[in-house]
Amino acid sequence: MRTLIRYLPLALLAAAWEAAARLHLVSSLALPPLTDVIGSWIELIRDGELLVNGLASLYRAAVGLALAVVVGALLGVMMAWFRPANTLLSPLVEIFYPLPKSALIPVTVIWLGFGDGSKILLIFLGCMLPVTIGAFNGARGSEQVLVWSARSMGASRLRMLWDVVLPSAMPELLNGIRTALALSFILLVSSELIVAQKGFGYLIGSLGANGSYDAMYAVVLTVAFLGFAADRLYLALTRRALAWRYDT
Secondary structure, three states: OHHHHHOHHHHHHHHHHHHHHHOOOOOOOOOOOHHHHHHHHHHHHHHOHHHHHHHHHHHHHHHHHHHHHHHHHHHHHHHHHOHHHHHHHHHHHHHHOOOOHHHHHHHHHHHHOOOHHHHHHHHHHHHHHHHHHHHHHHHHOOOHHHHHHHHHOOOOHHHHHHHHHHHHHHHHHHHHHHHHHHHHHHHHHHHHHHOOOOOHHHHHHHHHHOOOHHHHHHHHHHHHHHHHHHHHHHHHHHHHHOHHHHHO
């Protein structure tokens, strides 16, 4: 019952969408009926067009995000734990964090062309910074009492990093990864709309240019659903990963 109540606004929005289009309160060109959008979605599935383009997009997003998580976590912990690394990297993070990540699209295309590489690089660069900042804040927020206790018992610096700092940094790091996950979808579709020959963004642009607005909306809703599903799955995994914090 709680789940039904929670997602009731989405059902009401869908009903309002259908009613507005059927009653011609909104132009069907601007907002096709939701039932027509669902029909177009089924056709895209049957044709295999949505699957082919979707797999291309998900591959780019997964690779770019995975690289961002690995590199960003390492950089964040290094910045928090080693002062020379913080001195060297902190100005770079401060400069590039506020930069609109979509501004890097032309740069990545110049470097790697119109293929998968430029999209993966864009997602990597854009998603790495939230992960880095999350890891940095988490590692810097490690409880000093635990650090001092480990040090007094003769633990090496590497052992303290592994047994004390990383577990303490995990909540902030996971929050940074969640931000990066949402950002990966934004950067993916943005780059594919401009410079791509396949993918969700390419499909949205080509369908819109051809006037197939119901199919275009179907792809947009597919991206929205995948982003929502990825976020819900990530939250479930996060709760399981942090269960130890609440079991003690």
